[in-house]
Amino acid sequence: MTSVDLGVEQLYGALREKELVPDSCRAVFIGGSVARGWQHSRSDTDLYLVSGEAWEGESDGFNTVAVDPASVPTNVTFVDGNRIELRYWQESQFDQVLAKVTWDAYQNADSFGQKLSQHEAALLSRLTSALVLVGDEWVTRRREEVAASAFRSMLALRCLSEADSWVRDALGMTESGDFASAVLAAQNALAASADALSLGSHEYSIEPKWRARRMEIIGSPILPFDRYWELATMRTYDPANPTAWIESVLEVCREVALEVEV
Amino acid sequence: MHTDLQPTAVFRPRVDVRVRLTRDGYLVALPDAETFALPEVTSFIWRALDGKRTVAGVASMVADEYAVDSSEALADTLEVVQALLEMGVLNDLTPAATPPNPRWEAS
Numbered sequence: 001m002t003s004v005d006l007g008v009e010q011l012y013g014a015l016r017e018k019e020l021v022p023d024s025c026r027a028v029f030i031g032g033s034v035a036r037g038w039q040h041s042r043s044d045t046d047l048y049l050v051s052g053e054a055w056e057g058e059s060d061g062f063n064t065v066a067v068d069p070a071s072v073p074t075n076v077t078f079v080d081g082n083r084i085e086l087r088y089w090q091e092s093q094f095d096q097v098l099a100k101v102t103w104d105a106y107q108n109a110d111s112f113g114q115k116l117s118q119h120e121a122a123l124l125s126r127l128t129s130a131l132v133l134v135g136d137e138w139v140t141r142r143r144e145e146v147a148a149s150a151f152r153s154m155l156a157l158r159c160l161s162e163a164d165s166w167v168r169d170a171l172g173m174t175e176s177g178d179f180a181s182a183v184l185a186a187q188n189a190l191a192a193s194a195d196a197l198s199l200g201s202h203e204y205s206i207e208p209k210w211r212a213r214r215m216e217i218i219g220s221p222i223l224p225f226d227r228y229w230e231l232a233t234m235r236t237y238d239p240a241n242p243t244a245w246i247e248s249v250l251e252v253c254r255e256v257a258l259e260v261e262v
Numbered sequence: 263m264h265t266d267l268q269p270t271a272v273f274r275p276r277v278d279v280r281v282r283l284t285r286d287g288y289l290v291a292l293p294d295a296e297t298f299a300l301p302e303v304t305s306f307i308w309r310a311l312d313g314k315r316t317v318a319g320v321a322s323m324v325a326d327e328y329a330v331d332s333s334e335a336l337a338d339t340l341e342v343v344q345a346l347l348e349m350g351v352l353n354d355l356t357p358a359a360t361p362p363n364p365r366w367e368a369s
Contacts, residue, residue, distance in 0.1 A: 157282070160282065164280050167277055167278060168278055168293060171277065171278055250277040251274075251277060251313075253277065254275065254277045254281070257280075257281045257282070258281060258283060258288075258308075258309055259283065260283060261283045261284065262282050262283065262284060
């Protein structure tokens with residue numbers, strides 16, 4: 001059973017009973033796989049609680065973030081056997097995260113969004129596909145702000161640059177006859193390009209484990225899922241001629257870069 | 263330099279040329295080289311050079327896209343491809359000409 005099976009109202013009620021919800025919540029939402037309907041039998045539920053004040057209840061850990069204050073308290077609890085991980089963000093922290101992904105920051109200071117920590121990027125990414133328990137209006141407004149920001153471009157540029165780097169390595173390794181290394185570099189180039197392509201289709205998640213899901217959903221004419229899967233699973237790889245597979249992957253990477261606007 | 267660029271030639275941008283699609287069109291950079299912006303028609307031709315179409319085929323697409331006559335489109339396309347070749351950003355994938363049949367040569 002997951003929190004979706006449980007029902008969001010029932011989940012929210014259970015969390016309130018356990019006194020794990022701040023009184024002044026602007027929003028409570030589920031992010032990640034459960035919100036997307038991609039959860040499996042061992043999935044956690046990632047729950048975000050955003051309020052105007054710092055969480056004053058008990059917590060059993062924290063996420064380090066690069067905003068002020070620099071930590072987000074966390075709690076893990078179980079509701080009907082479902083593991084729930086709660087993160088207590090302050091709205092002022094959210095505002096600071098959003099301030100890192102302005103178009104001005106993208107064009108003049110931090111094109112790759114390097115000032116954005118992993119937890120901050122996950123917050124913005126998960127907000128875009130959140131399952132809302134409380135604060136529909138807040139979430140809708142904040143989603144619009146994220147969509148209007150340079151967040152997607154920053155992540156896409158990061159993925160494309162990563163792909164370029166792997167392509168360069170794959171070419172050099174092929175030229176020097178190191179085909180095993182070149183194949184691994186090409187695999188990484190394909191992964192980064194697939195992520196860039198998903199971002200180009202406004203799929204904000206870049207978690208590797210959901211790459212196939214994303215490729216299936218976006219249905220890109222540049223790299224249809226079947227073609228992606230054929231390359232990812234190396235079905236056309238011929239050990240006697242590794243260059244052919246490597247070249248076909250690098251060509252896909254080139255085509256992806258032509259399509260993804262940053 | 264391709265002094266004998268033919269409409270039947272086939273090219274594709276090198277895979278190690280970094281390309282970024284921005285709101286203003288394509289930015290292109292060779293490894294360890296400066297980035298430059300491609301003008302609109304050059305961007306269109308860049309995309310169309312897929313390693314399968316001939317230069318003439320690309321010119322035909324240019325004629326359709328920009329509503330110009332085919333001879334003008336071909337001249338423009340040849341000029342752009344020539345410039346890209348001089349920058350060293352294209353791979354020549356033109357199929358090799360079929361060698362003459364020796365029996366015919368003998369006769």
